[in-house]
Amino acid sequence: MPKERIPRQEMPRQAPEERRRNFEEVALGYTLEQALTEAQRCLQCKKPQCVEGCPVQVRIPEFIGALRDKEFRRAADLLKDKNNLPAICGRVCPQETQCEARCVLARKEEPVAIGRLERFVADWERQNGVRVPPKAPPSGKRVAVIGAGPAGLTCAGDLARYGHGVTVFEALHAPGGVLMYGIPEFRLPKDVVEAEVEYVRSLGVELRLNWVIGKIKSVHELLEEGFDAVFLGTGAGLPMFMGIPGENLSGVYSANEFLTRNNLMKAYLFPEYDTPIKVGRKVAVVGAGNVAMDASRTALRLGAEEVHIVYRRSRAEVPARKEEFENAEEEGVIVHFLTNPVEVLGNEKGWVRGLRCQRQELGEPDASGRRRPVPIPGSEFDMDVDMVIMALGTRPNPMVFTQSAGLERTRHGTVVADENTGRTKLERVWAGGDIVTGAATVISAMGAGKRAAADIDAYLRGEGNQVWWVEPAATAAS
Amino acid sequence: MYPIVARQDLAPVTKLLVIEAPEVACKAQPGQFVIIIVEEHGERIPLTIADYDRRAGTVTLIFQEVGKTTRLLGTKKPGDELFAFTGPLGLPTEIENYGTVLCIGGGVGIAPVFPIARALKEAGNRVISIIGARTKDLLFWEDRMRGVSDELVVTTDDGSYGRKALVTVPEKEILESGEPVKRIWAIGPAIMMKFVSLTSRPFEVKTIVSLNSIMVDGTGMCGACRVEVGGKTRFVCVDGPEFDGHEVNWDLLMERQRIYLDEEKRALARFEEMCPSCRGEQH
Numbered sequence: 101m102p103k104e105r106i107p108r109q110e111m112p113r114q115a116p117e118e119r120r121r122n123f124e125e126v127a128l129g130y131t132l133e134q135a136l137t138e139a140q141r142c143l144q145c146k147k148p149q150c151v152e153g154c155p156v157q158v159r160i161p162e163f164i165g166a167l168r169d170k171e172f173r174r175a176a177d178l179l180k181d182k183n184n185l186p187a188i189c190g191r192v193c194p195q196e197t198q199c200e201a202r203c204v205l206a207r208k209e210e211p212v213a214i215g216r217l218e219r220f221v222a223d224w225e226r227q228n229g230v231r232v233p234p235k236a237p238p239s240g241k242r243v244a245v246i247g248a249g250p251a252g253l254t255c256a257g258d259l260a261r262y263g264h265g266v267t268v269f270e271a272l273h274a275p276g277g278v279l280m281y282g283i284p285e286f287r288l289p290k291d292v293v294e295a296e297v298e299y300v301r302s303l304g305v306e307l308r309l310n311w312v313i314g315k316i317k318s319v320h321e322l323l324e325e326g327f328d329a330v331f332l333g334t335g336a337g338l339p340m341f342m343g344i345p346g347e348n349l350s351g352v353y354s355a356n357e358f359l360t361r362n363n364l365m366k367a368y369l370f371p372e373y374d375t376p377i378k379v380g381r382k383v384a385v386v387g388a389g390n391v392a393m394d395a396s397r398t399a400l401r402l403g404a405e406e407v408h409i410v411y412r413r414s415r416a417e418v419p420a421r422k423e424e425f426e427n428a429e430e431e432g433v434i435v436h437f438l439t440n441p442v443e444v445l446g447n448e449k450g451w452v453r454g455l456r457c458q459r460q461e462l463g464e465p466d467a468s469g470r471r472r473p474v475p476i477p478g479s480e481f482d483m484d485v486d487m488v489i490m491a492l493g494t495r496p497n498p499m500v501f502t503q504s505a506g507l508e509r510t511r512h513g514t515v516v517a518d519e520n521t522g523r524t525k526l527e528r529v530w531a532g533g534d535i536v537t538g539a540a541t542v543i544s545a546m547g548a549g550k551r552a553a554a555d556i557d558a559y560l561r562g563e564g565n566q567v568w569w570v571e572p573a574a575t576a577a578s
Numbered sequence: 579m580y581p582i583v584a585r586q587d588l589a590p591v592t593k594l595l596v597i598e599a600p601e602v603a604c605k606a607q608p609g610q611f612v613i614i615i616v617e618e619h620g621e622r623i624p625l626t627i628a629d630y631d632r633r634a635g636t637v638t639l640i641f642q643e644v645g646k647t648t649r650l651l652g653t654k655k656p657g658d659e660l661f662a663f664t665g666p667l668g669l670p671t672e673i674e675n676y677g678t679v680l681c682i683g684g685g686v687g688i689a690p691v692f693p694i695a696r697a698l699k700e701a702g703n704r705v706i707s708i709i710g711a712r713t714k715d716l717l718f719w720e721d722r723m724r725g726v727s728d729e730l731v732v733t734t735d736d737g738s739y740g741r742k743a744l745v746t747v748p749e750k751e752i753l754e755s756g757e758p759v760k761r762i763w764a765i766g767p768a769i770m771m772k773f774v775s776l777t778s779r780p781f782e783v784k785t786i787v788s789l790n791s792i793m794v795d796g797t798g799m800c801g802a803c804r805v806e807v808g809g810k811t812r813f814v815c816v817d818g819p820e821f822d823g824h825e826v827n828w829d830l831l832m833e834r835q836r837i838y839l840d841e842e843k844r845a846l847a848r849f850e851e852m853c854p855s856c857r858g859e860q861h
């Protein structure tokens with residue numbers, strides 16, 4: 101039944117020359133007509149490959165089918181059956197390596213724009229009123245969730261629906277984790293995040309902000325004081341530096357600091373908001389992940405004349421989401437591949453005046469399977485910049501582990517936890533998200549929060565596996 | 579929200595506020611600090627825990643009005659509330675019975691030195707204290723410091739009260755007098771802590787300082803507060819705030835404290851242009 105081919109619907113976006121100077125959302129979302137047209141493209145496969153590519157197995161053909169039939173509410177319910185944060189995931193998931201990479205259409209033409217449809221349905225729901233789903237009767241059990249990022253919020257929401265009393269402890273003054281402090285407004289509007297937080301609150305979850313666990317209370321104390329279970333979702337928030345000379349000069353930021361000042365503290369609205377931020381005339385951003393893209397595009401929007409990304413590998417290895425890398429290049433960010441900083445140069449006042457770099461070539465594959473960059477001797481050169489932002493990745497913040505003997509960690513500082521259940525080596529303590537995997541994705545953190553909630557629920561009801569820890573060797577599937 | 583339950587004006591620009599925060603009071607120890615946001619659009623600033631009352635569930639802050647945020651904080655009265663209050667942060671002071679110790683507080687640094695001196699006294703130390711300020715008006719808590727010290731020297735730069743000297747003058751005299759001082763604590767402006775450390779260095783007396791770098795989160799997540807101690811990068815909010823003063827790279831600390839000078843001036847000028855009721859000064 102050969103049908104006339106409908107092309108993949110493009111997402112309307114702000115023009116590059118306009119958006120590179122404002123903080124409004126770049127991607128504007130499908131119109132109703134575009135969404136319905138795109139939904140037509142889905143073949144409604146009997147054995148949908150796309151679902152296999154989704155870390156939480158969203159019912160993709162079903163929700164797209166409902167959307168095609170203009171049953172928006174049903175589409176939203178189907179989507180939310182597996183994904184608690186669709187408005188966020190539709191905007192920030194790396195679909196090109198997940199669901200869309202597996203879509204059968206991708207073999208011959210472009211895949212169905214699953215992410216854009218997800219966003220459309222979620223935005224429709226937000227505008228037309230989110231329904232609070234039914235809750236199980238109260239179980240009388242209490243769970244402490246530490247960290248209000250995607251892992252913690254998802255776990256908390258599900259636990260509340262299962263009937264448990266849930267308190268979320270968050271170190272910062274605003275919930276959302278990286279969604280609030282890391283990912284900028286132009287990619288993920290904060291009112292989208294706030295709506296998701298409100299939804300979790302509406303389920304009866306109590307949020308305690310400004311509570312740094314490990315300082316004000318330890319995990320052990322929470323258990324002793326009457327919580328039946330604890331979920332750790334504190335992410336991987338500790339910034340890494342390179343350890344090169346000049347890294348502490350004024351004008352060298354970690355991406356975390358730069359983005360936190362801008363996003364969480366709203367420094368781009370200074371002096372309406374009190375937190376100041378500096379932006380150089382010429383800015384170098386070290387790294388090429390999502391964090392580097394966000395930092396460089398933020399620097400542009402704050403008024404930098406030139407923004408340079410410095411990356412030690414080549415284009416093929418860029419870890420950022422494809423769409424964001426393209427957006428950054430379109431907006432005028434200049435990318436230097438196979439280049440690695442060796443020293444930050446300072447002036448007499450202690451401010452950055454340049455970045456000394458060394459060219460690299462690709463050698464043998466390393467542990468990550470990517471070809472290892474090898475420095476080319478004698479290839480040093482100086483870049484003329486007055487600000488440097490280090491976007492090199494992050495590790496779990498050890499603060500939460502104060503006085504929590506028994507929680508086993510890896511040498512990367514991540515918590516050892518069972519992949520299917522989230523159980524740690526410490527009884528009645530679960531963990532999920534970046535604290536277990538190291539810096540990863542929103543959807544994987546959300547999935548981990550969901551699986552842990554299911555296991556916590558079973559455990560607290562005396563169902564499921566009551567033997568706390570089974571060595572993976574005995575059960576390993578891999 | 580965190581209610582203010584009491585206020586005291588210690589000097590024209592130095593104010594004391596008592597905040598209701600029972601869980602923080604319960605865990606607070608000398609040497610630790612909190613991060614506060616005064617009002618919703620405000621910045622996060624660190625203030626040392628000057629005192630705490632576990633039974634009443636309160637924490638005492640003492641601050642000097644130096645810019646927009648501390649000026650705004652200075653308009654707050656009992657019944658008002660702080661938007662955010664996080665703590666206790668940082669590592670506590672290592673309190674032990676060392677023998678004889680010297681506690682030096684400069685300006686608003688008298689506030690954080692007090693709970694340290696008190697804890698050292700309770701641990702059995704002979705406590706000698708020096709408190710100093712530019713001028714008489716900036717001094718406070720002389721009586722409280724006297725109450726926890728075996729000896730107390732008071733100095734002012736201009737001689738308007740106590741001895742006319744910088745705190746380093748009696749410091750040197752005490753060290754030269756043969757007092758068996760085992761450890762020194764010094765808290766105040768960076769420049770004062772730098773000179774106290776330089777003064778004690780020839781005597782090889784370990785000198786603990788509390789660094790006041792610029793902070794944002796206060797939990798190790800941003801790196802704004804990084805300093806160099808012993809040639810290594812450390813985060814003041816999690817590795818400190820107390821460090822060995824003989825190892826600190828003071829010039830770097832002072833340069834980094836000046837990063838936002840222009841913005842701070844702009845914010846203050848804007849605040850001063852506001853009418854008193856917008857500033858929150860009229861009720």
Ligand SMILES: Cc1cc2nc3c(=O)[nH]c(=O)nc-3n(C[C@H](O)[C@H](O)[C@H](O)COP(=O)(O)OP(=O)(O)OC[C@H]3O[C@@H](n4cnc5c(N)ncnc54)[C@H](O)[C@@H]3O)c2cc1C
Nearest residue numbers: 247249250251271277278282313335533534540541542545
């Ligand atoms: C700039 C940036 C851009 C990104 N872009 C993308 C993207 O486009 N797509 C994508 O899929 N992923 C992206 N990621 C990754 C993604 O955001 C993370 O993988 C995800 O947020 C991890 O969720 P989490 O819940 O595990 O932790 P987090 O989101 O880090 O949340 C942890 C929360 O715990 C709190 N916390 C920490 N310690 C304590 C404590 N001791 N007590 C109480 N609370 C504590 C933190 O304040 C935080 O709110 C990006 C990350 C960054 C930094």
Ligand SMILES: Cc1cc2nc3c(=O)[nH]c(=O)nc-3n(C[C@H](O)[C@H](O)[C@H](O)COP(=O)(O)OP(=O)(O)OC[C@H]3O[C@@H](n4cnc5c(N)ncnc54)[C@H](O)[C@@H]3O)c2cc1C
Nearest residue numbers: 623624625626641642645646647648790791792793835842
């Ligand atoms: C661990 C620690 C404990 C402190 N304890 C006290 C205390 O008990 N009493 C007290 O009066 N002051 C204390 N300070 C200093 C206090 O935080 C600053 O005076 C305050 O932030 C100034 O804010 P402002 O807007 O009023 O002034 P601004 O005009 O913004 O700044 C004045 C100066 O304060 C410093 N400063 C500015 N913003 C920050 C920031 N976000 N974090 C840290 N320093 C900043 C800068 O060096 C600046 O030059 C402490 C600082 C630290 C790091």
Ligand code: SF4
Nearest residue numbers: 142143145150203204
């Ligand atoms: S694989 Fe592609 S065509 Fe098939 S169901 Fe999934 S989205 Fe539709």
Ligand code: FES
Nearest residue numbers: 796798800801815
């Ligand atoms: S204040 Fe952010 S790491 Fe110390």
